[in-house]
Amino acid sequence: ARILGRDRLLVFTPKMHEKARGAMETLMDLRQAMEKDELILFYQPIIQIPDEKITGVEALIRWKHPHRGMVSPAEFIPIAEETGLILSMGKWILKKACTDIKALNDLHPKKPITLSVNLSSKEFANTELFEQIRQTLAETGFQPELLKLEITESVVMGNAEAAVITLNKLKEIKVRISIDDFGTGYSSLSYLHRFPADSLKIDRSFIRRMHLGGENLEIVRTIVTLGKALKMEITAEGVETAEELAMVQELDCPCVQGYYFARPMPLKELNTSHFFHPLI
Ligand code: C2E
Ligand code: CA
Numbered sequence: 001a002r003i004l005g006r007d008r009l010l011v012f013t014p015k016m017h018e019k020a021r022g023a024m025e026t027l028m029d030l031r032q033a034m035e036k037d038e039l040i041l042f043y044q045p046i047i048q049i050p051d052e053k054i055t056g057v058e059a060l061i062r063w064k065h066p067h068r069g070m071v072s073p074a075e076f077i078p079i080a081e082e083t084g085l086i087l088s089m090g091k092w093i094l095k096k097a098c099t100d101i102k103a104l105n106d107l108h109p110k111k112p113i114t115l116s117v118n119l120s121s122k123e124f125a126n127t128e129l130f131e132q133i134r135q136t137l138a139e140t141g142f143q144p145e146l147l148k149l150e151i152t153e154s155v156v157m158g159n160a161e162a163a164v165i166t167l168n169k170l171k172e173i174k175v176r177i178s179i180d181d182f183g184t185g186y187s188s189l190s191y192l193h194r195f196p197a198d199s200l201k202i203d204r205s206f207i208r209r210m211h212l213g214g215e216n217l218e219i220v221r222t223i224v225t226l227g228k229a230l231k232m233e234i235t236a237e238g239v240e241t242a243e244e245l246a247m248v249q250e251l252d253c254p255c256v257q258g259y260y261f262a263r264p265m266p267l268k269e270l271n272t273s274h275f276f277h278p279l280i
């Protein structure tokens, strides 16, 4: 099919058509997914290196589609963002995650863990975000000190002034901020000290290339040094092998997250895992 615009010709190939229809179907299904309880939160442990104990979890959404099986958030989060559906979805995610991890911490009161929740740019631009977070904390009884909001550099850079205001308000109520995928954005260094972030997560792309040595290793070393100088917590993302673990350990990176220690898992599995029931 061809569509003539005012001054240009758009040609739809069968493949484009297929793709557009796929996205449309995904969107229509996604609208109902929340009501049908098809969205599930998984939790991936974050480990502190010296003693290899769990220090927190990151909530990661999954969609159990009736026909397509598990759909990756990489596929549906962008659609939810474009359509604004992310606002109600994000609200649900925060409340569910706070409720789940509050219950978990109540079972293990001696070592409460932190909860990291991802925020996308649409959510961050929402003027009701702060109030929504404050209210969710009040409703669920989740300790603000244990909540870490993960935002990427581009989310912050998109609206730097408004971002600083929101971040400062969150800081006032003791909620923590992590910069996700650190190193993949631009101008990281020039603005970093101006943002009230408490932690950095080193993007997996750097961790994966560390074994090549040279500048790859030096980038990770520099991020760790920088984070420490700014008194930030630092987590290496996507550590998959013993070799990668040894390297981040060598660089004195305090926390790791990755398949080497654990994959994202349902709450029930986390609760019964060796992280809470050491095999001694
Ligand atoms: P992210 O925030 O950077 O999350 C880390 C991703 O790396 C997760 O993918 C996680 O499962 C994966 N991962 C962790 N360890 C390893 C490892 O050792 N090796 C490899 N290869 N991968 C590892 P996931 O769950 O598919 O999520 C993809 C992205 O979708 C996230 O990237 C985040 O940007 C977005 N996302 C996921 N859940 C949410 C959510 O609840 N809200 C929002 N706004 N975005 C979310
Ligand atoms: Ca994240």
Ligand code: CA
Pocket (backbone or CB within 6 Å): 180, 181, 201, 203, 237
């Ligand atoms: Ca990340």
Ligand code: CA
Pocket (backbone or CB within 6 Å): 181
């Ligand atoms: Ca990432």
